[in-house]
Amino acid sequence: MKEVVQYVIDGISLGALDALLALGVGLIFGVMRLVNFAQGAYIMLAGYVLFFTISASWAVVIPLTLLAGIAIAIITERVAFRPLRGADGSTLMVASFSVAFLIQSIMITIEGSGPKSIPIWSFVSESIKVIGLQIPVLDLISIGVSACLIVGLWLFLTRTRTGLAMRAAAEDFQMLRLLGGRATRVIAVAFALSGLLAAIAGVLLFSQTAVVGPEVGTDAVLIGFVATVIGGLGSVQGAALGGFLLGALTTALQATLPNGLSAYRDAFVFGAVIALLVFRPQGLLGNRADAERVV
Amino acid sequence: MLLQVEQLAVSYGALRVVHEVSLEVSEGEIVGLIGPNAAGKTTSLFAIAGALKPDQGRVTLDGKDITGRSPEDIVRAGLAVVPEGRRILSSLTVEENLRLGGISRTKTQELHEEIEHAFERFPRIAEHRHSKAGHLSGGEQQLLAIARALMAKPRLLLVDEASLGLSPIAVEAVFAALLEFRSADRAVVVVEHDVERISTIADRIYAVSEGRSRYLGARGEIDREDIEAIYLGRRPEMEEATTVGGQP
Numbered sequence: 149m150k151e152v153v154q155y156v157i158d159g160i161s162l163g164a165l166d167a168l169l170a171l172g173v174g175l176i177f178g179v180m181r182l183v184n185f186a187q188g189a190y191i192m193l194a195g196y197v198l199f200f201t202i203s204a205s206w207a208v209v210i211p212l213t214l215l216a217g218i219a220i221a222i223i224t225e226r227v228a229f230r231p232l233r234g235a236d237g238s239t240l241m242v243a244s245f246s247v248a249f250l251i252q253s254i255m256i257t258i259e260g261s262g263p264k265s266i267p268i269w270s271f272v273s274e275s276i277k278v279i280g281l282q283i284p285v286l287d288l289i290s291i292g293v294s295a296c297l298i299v300g301l302w303l304f305l306t307r308t309r310t311g312l313a314m315r316a317a318a319e320d321f322q323m324l325r326l327l328g329g330r331a332t333r334v335i336a337v338a339f340a341l342s343g344l345l346a347a348i349a350g351v352l353l354f355s356q357t358a359v360v361g362p363e364v365g366t367d368a369v370l371i372g373f374v375a376t377v378i379g380g381l382g383s384v385q386g387a388a389l390g391g392f393l394l395g396a397l398t399t400a401l402q403a404t405l406p407n408g409l410s411a412y413r414d415a416f417v418f419g420a421v422i423a424l425l426v427f428r429p430q431g432l433l434g435n436r437a438d439a440e441r442v443v
Numbered sequence: 444m445l446l447q448v449e450q451l452a453v454s455y456g457a458l459r460v461v462h463e464v465s466l467e468v469s470e471g472e473i474v475g476l477i478g479p480n481a482a483g484k485t486t487s488l489f490a491i492a493g494a495l496k497p498d499q500g501r502v503t504l505d506g507k508d509i510t511g512r513s514p515e516d517i518v519r520a521g522l523a524v525v526p527e528g529r530r531i532l533s534s535l536t537v538e539e540n541l542r543l544g545g546i547s548r549t550k551t552q553e554l555h556e557e558i559e560h561a562f563e564r565f566p567r568i569a570e571h572r573h574s575k576a577g578h579l580s581g582g583e584q585q586l587l588a589i590a591r592a593l594m595a596k597p598r599l600l601l602v603d604e605a606s607l608g609l610s611p612i613a614v615e616a617v618f619a620a621l622l623e624f625r626s627a628d629r630a631v632v633v634v635e636h637d638v639e640r641i642s643t644i645a646d647r648i649y650a651v652s653e654g655r656s657r658y659l660g661a662r663g664e665i666d667r668e669d670i671e672a673i674y675l676g677r678r679p680e681m682e683e684a685t686t687v688g689g690q691p
Contacts, residue, residue: 309546316532316543322494323530328518328547328595 150281155403161287163395164294165352167388169372170379171301172345174387178318179338180233182240183373186224188365189251190343193220194350195360196255199266206269210351217347218340220251225339230332252362263361272355290352297348298388301341305384310337318382374421380434389432394421444506445470445630446491446522446599451500452654453483453490459498460486462654466632468599473621473631475645477638479674483654484634485527488601492524493517504599518547523597527604527634529588533577537568540576540587544594554594561590564623567616582613589620600624603634618644638670 169187176184197216201209228247232240272289275282305311313329314337325331346365353368354360375394379386397420401413409416425431446468453461461483468474478484489495491502493514502510509517523544532540541561545554562569568587571579576587585605592600602621606614621631622644635641641648648659650673657673659665 309542312535312539312542313546315535315539319532319534320530322514323526323532324543325514326492326494326518326524326526327543327591328515329543330515331513 151403153281154283155399157281157283157287157291159396159399160392161284161290161395162399163392164290165349165391166371166375166395166398167391168294168297168345168349168352169368170375170387170391170394171298171372171384172342172349173369173372174376174379174381174384175314175338175342175345177376178382178384179314179321179335180229180240181237182229182244184342185241185244185366185369185373186228186247186251187342187346187372188367188369189248190217190220190346191350191353191365191368192255192360192362193217193251194347195266195354195364196259196264198268198351198354199264199360202266202268213351214344214347217343217345217350219343221339221343221346222336225336229339230335233331233335248366255362259362261362263359263364266354266358266360268355268358286352286355289355293348293352297345301384310334314338315384318384374418376431378421378424378431380431383431383433386431386433393432444468445472445504446632447501447503448487448491449501451487451490451502452498453486453495454498455486460654461490461497464500464651464654464656466649466656466658468630468632470598470628470630471625472646473625473633473644475641475648476632476634476651477636477641477648477659477670477673478651480636482651484651485603486654487651487656488524488526488603488632488634492522492601494524515547518595518597521596521598523592523595523600525585525588525592525600525602525605527607529581529584531576531579531584531587531591533575535576536573537571537576537579537587538573540591541594544591547595557594557596561594565590565620580613582609582616585609585613585617586620589617589624593624598629600629600631601634602631605633605635606637606640614640 172187173183176182194213194217197213198209201212224247228243229240232243272286275284305315310333313324313334316324316329317334321331324334349368371394375390376387377390378393379388379390394417398413398417401416402410405413405416444467448464448466451461451464452459464483464487466474476484486495490497493509493512493516496511500510501508504520504522507520509520532543535543538558541558542554545557548554562572565586568579568583568590571583576584579587589602605617605621609617621633625631633641633645642662642665645662647661648665650657650659652673659669
């Protein structure tokens with residue numbers, strides 16, 4: 149029984165991280181219909197900021213990392229994506245890959261291509277004992293931070309004018325502009341939020357792995373993308389749900405697959421995702437129009 | 444003159460859809476824009492509202508040149524649009540749609556008051572205040588689209604296909620809302636394919652056919668043969684009669 153509870157906590161923790169990755173991808177897709185693969189580079193950059201500053205107090209390191217995430221997202225939007233506004237989806241996607249490779253190349257030039265170990269704070273690798281269960285502090289932090297962010301994001305999207313404009317943009321961007329919504333501001337805020345989410349996801353991810361390298365964000369953004377597709381592209385709630393489901397499924401398979409098959413865990417996960425999309429191509433909370441746009 | 448459109452030309456890529464559209468709208472007027480499908484009415488409206496960049500021509504609102512400006516700037520200049528098909532944001536609630544309509548307003552208190560005023564003015568949508576806008580009937584959605592556009596406090600309202608797909612009762616409600624909006628310093632342009640319907644509320648009517656505009660006349664003065672010619676696509680008369688500003 150204890151083992152089951154432990155797996156549930158692990159599943160929620162991994163799902164929380166995947167939800168953050170998915171929300172970052174989902175916010176940008178919502179307003180620009182762009183799957184921003186540069187999101188992985190934002191995560192990687194957060195890792196390098198941690199690497200460079202980790203010797204300082206966490207109260208300094210974390211805000212710096214988050215600011216770096218926001219700054220790189222805003223800069224890439226201003227320099228790479230704003231001039232391409234209105235371009236077709238494939239052009240935007242190529243641009244997002246180009247931005248990702250450019251940031252990777254800059255980091256390789258500065259720090260080399262090898263992985264760097266981050267001497268992460270010792271308290272995050274500790275565990276606390278609750279009713280006989282050893283719960284890693286990092287799991288609790290991941291769950292708590294993600295829960296706060298999801299609630300905060302929900303409040304932002306439902307209670308503020310900019311949040312409302314972002315939801316409207318996800319449904320009909322031109323109509324938002326015809327009503328007077330500032331397109332430039334909405335997109336810039338979406339990028340800033342995606343940069344913030346990427347940086348927070350980066351802090352949680354690198355607190356687990358304690359290693360950063362130039363290609364480290366690529367897998368993370370793919371997970372975020374898949375989670376967004378599961379939830380339904382264009383749906384912020386769907387992105388959060390997709391992230392949690394993906395984390396839960398990954399942990400469940402990790403726990404239940406026999407030894408000989410556990411190496412193929414990700415194949416089973418993505419097989420399940422394909423099966424879901426066959427029956428519900430628009431994702432769990434998406435609508436058909438989004439599904440058709442993706443095809 | 445509240446709106447003046449001079450020799451507007453608009454293309455989609457290499458394809459020119461609007462060749463030469465000119466019209467004038469004064470304060471206190473309801474101006475109808477009729478024409479067959481694919482004549483260039485909606486494209487002209489979108490170019491006036493800033494959603495499409497015109498290739499040539501000039502649009503002035505209350506004497507200020509708004510040609511090629513962004514839609515969000517044009518809303519702030521005093522022009523609001525009710526597009527074809529309503530384009531209600533169906534995943535948002537009725538109230539959220541109204542809040543969006545007032546997104547260009549800076550004072551929150553004023554916005555709240557205006558939302559309450561909109562619900563008083565349109566009681567049919569007030570009862571669905573917290574429902575998803577996509578759940579409303581076609582007529583209710585059209586009223587919501589008008590109420591939403593009015594949240595920006597425009598001086599000029601552009602309404603595309605106001606009566607399309609609506610029951611006669613719903614059309615009556617929509618036209619009543621437009622008549623109520625029209626006042627000494629405000630005006631309405633209504634795009635409509637149904638000539639009979641537009642003749643009931645428009646003070647003056649223009650026609651658009653094959654991307655060219657023509658002033659048809661004031662209500663009651665319009666020649667039925669002219670209308671038949673427009674809908675049957677007799678171009679030579681259209682070109683002869685096109686004038687800057689459209690007024691004969």
